[in-house]
Amino acid sequence: MRLLSTLYRRFSRLIHEVAKFGTVGALAYVTQLATTNLFWYGLGLPELAGQALGTVCATVVAFLGNRFWTFRHRSHSGLLLSYALFFGLNGVGLLIQLACLWFTAAVLGLDGPLARNIAGNVVGVGLGSLFRFWSYKKWVFRAPRQVISRDPGPA
Structure with a gap:
């Protein structure tokens, strides 16, 4: 416990x-x-x-x-910059989803409704969501900056 x-x-x-x-x-x-x-x-x-x-x-x-x-x-840069980054990173997440669909159909040769849904809506969305979460934290909604004190304090 x-x-x-x-x-x-x-x-x-x-x-x-x-x-x-x-x-x-x-x-x-x-x-x-x-x-x-x-x-x-x-x-x-x-x-x-x-x-x-x-x-x-x-x-x-x-x-x-x-x-x-x-x-x-978390820190917020300008709304327009945040929104542009957000849309761009969502585009990368979409490419991850499409790559999963392509791999399943072209490489594995699986192209039925179940294969498409598992590849695109389970694996692709899952991997894309992991990327989005990581990238939003890293670039869109960054951690607040820490202020470093240069004062050595009492001697």
Whole structure:
């Protein structure tokens, strides 16, 4: 029990960030599904346009949730710079997802609905989410700068 308590104290901030990141991601995923289907079936937009607009809506939800809730304790550069970095890193996450789909179909020769969903929506989203979490912490929502005192203190 003591080991668990020690581990929790050591990693509590990371545990809370991961939980919040997952919650925001789930909300963004639901937003993606709802808005894409609204654009397709409610507004009659073509498939690619509906998918692109649904992705943009989900990315906005994810950015706002992560900036103002998940990583609110971290430094924030300008909103425009943060948003540009966020979209760019989401693009890399999407490439990771597409690479998983490509590998499964082209290299492994698996191209059925189950293989596509496992490759893209389980493995690809999982690896892409790991990359996003790491990269958001590193570049978008950086840790606050520590002030180093040059005062040697009392002699």
